[in-house]
Amino acid sequence: MLRIAVPNKGSLAETASEMLHEAGYIGRRDPKDLHVIDPQNEVEFFYLRPKDIATYVGSGALDVGITGRDLLLDARMPGAREIEALGFGDSTFRFAGPPGRFTSVQDLQGARVATAYPGLVDAFLDEHGVAVDLVPLDGAVESAVRLGVADAVADVVSTGTTLRQAGLEIFGPVLLQSEAVLITSPTQAEGTDTLLRRLRGVMVARRYVMVDYDLPADLVDDAVKIAPGIESPTIAPLRDPAWVAVRVMVARKGVNQVMDALYAIGARAILVTAIHNARL
Numbered sequence: 636m637l638r639i640a641v642p643n644k645g646s647l648a649e650t651a652s653e654m655l656h657e658a659g660y661i662g663r664r665d666p667k668d669l670h671v672i673d674p675q676n677e678v679e680f681f682y683l684r685p686k687d688i689a690t691y692v693g694s695g696a697l698d699v700g701i702t703g704r705d706l707l708l709d710a711r712m713p714g715a716r717e718i719e720a721l722g723f724g725d726s727t728f729r730f731a732g733p734p735g736r737f738t739s740v741q742d743l744q745g746a747r748v749a750t751a752y753p754g755l756v757d758a759f760l761d762e763h764g765v766a767v768d769l770v771p772l773d774g775a776v777e778s779a780v781r782l783g784v785a786d787a788v789a790d791v792v793s794t795g796t797t798l799r800q801a802g803l804e805i806f807g808p809v810l811l812q813s814e815a816v817l818i819t820s821p822t823q824a825e826g827t828d829t830l831l832r833r834l835r836g837v838m839v840a841r842r843y844v845m846v847d848y849d850l851p852a853d854l855v856d857d858a859v860k861i862a863p864g865i866e867s868p869t870i871a872p873l874r875d876p877a878w879v880a881v882r883v884m885v886a887r888k889g890v891n892q893v894m895d896a897l898y899a900i901g902a903r904a905i906l907v908t909a910i911h912n913a914r915l
């Protein structure tokens with residue numbers, strides 16, 4: 636049985652569980668369940684704090700896990716490595732301080748820096764030759780400056796609202812672009828490939844839609860330039876020999892622009908349908 640670590644709460648938990656469900660695995664019946672066995676798929680799920688997942692996987696106690704790239708780096712577990720970015724839980728990791736107080740990472744020399752990711756921040760500052768006084772906190776680190784326990788913070792930024800509300804301004808380099816990732820233990824366990832293929836299928840289904848439309852046959856080259864698909868569109872004859880039916884995968888994000896452009900060149904009966912799953 637493949638032993639899989641899944642976030643039990645926090646920003647990544649819900650989407651991670653949804654993806655596994657869409658990939659055909661059974662999930663938790665109760666949000667308090669710590670361990671679920673899925674004998675049909677020969678996997679076992681362990682619901683753990685996202686911050687701890689790299690520790691379990693890096694030590695080999697569990698085979699694979701879903702966590703954040705920032706949490707993986709913060710754990711400093713040389714055994715655990717990222718094998719796939721999962722396309723959700725995006726964030727950036729930044730320094731912030733009182734407006735105008737710091738402009739570059741070098742300005743942090745000797746300052747007190749509060750963070751819930753001391754491993755990640757320490758490694759970054761080491762690389763840049765900056766020595767600071769790290770103040771490790773568990774969360775809500777934005778308040779540390781106002782409350783006088785730190786001069787600056789290093790934290791996850793998504794919309795930037797929390798920083799703004801705390802009266803802090805981002806400065807210096809992006810430490811990291813993070814998202815949810817699939818990580819594996821040093822020896823990639825049997826069954827990991829199947830899990831990976833299933834998760835890739837779910838990502839394709841989330842990112843793409845299927846577009847069907849009818850088109851005058853002499854416009855196929857123009858239409859294929861607008862929507863080339865992943866491999867190549869399927870072209871089928873219609874009863875009217877002057878027309879064809881086209882079926883093509885299109886990125887969900889830009890599908891309305893693609894529909895407008897296809898309509899503009901003469902495509903009609905343009906239909907968009909969801910893809911529920913895929914193996915490319």
Ligand SMILES: Nc1ncnc2c1ncn2[C@@H]1O[C@H](COP(=O)(O)OP(=O)(O)OP(=O)(O)O)[C@@H](O)[C@H]1O
Nearest residue numbers: 644645646647685703704705724725726791793813
């Ligand atoms: N807006 C966000 N706030 C916090 N973490 C986020 C956000 N968006 C994405 N993430 C990612 O989620 C992971 C952190 O999840 P984790 O569950 O540890 O913290 P959390 O979402 O802050 O939960 P909690 O604070 O309730 O424990 C990181 O990989 C982080 O980059």
Ligand SMILES: O=P(O)(O)OC[C@H]1O[C@H](OP(=O)(O)OP(=O)(O)O)[C@H](O)[C@@H]1O
Nearest residue numbers: 774775776791792793794795796797798
């Ligand atoms: O840029 P934003 O969209 O405002 O999001 C980022 C904030 O969200 C998270 O905090 P969370 O609510 O998880 O609380 P925590 O600090 O206690 O973890 C994170 O630690 C930042 O503080």
Ligand SMILES: [Mg+2]
Nearest residue numbers: 645646774775
């Ligand atoms: Mg948090």
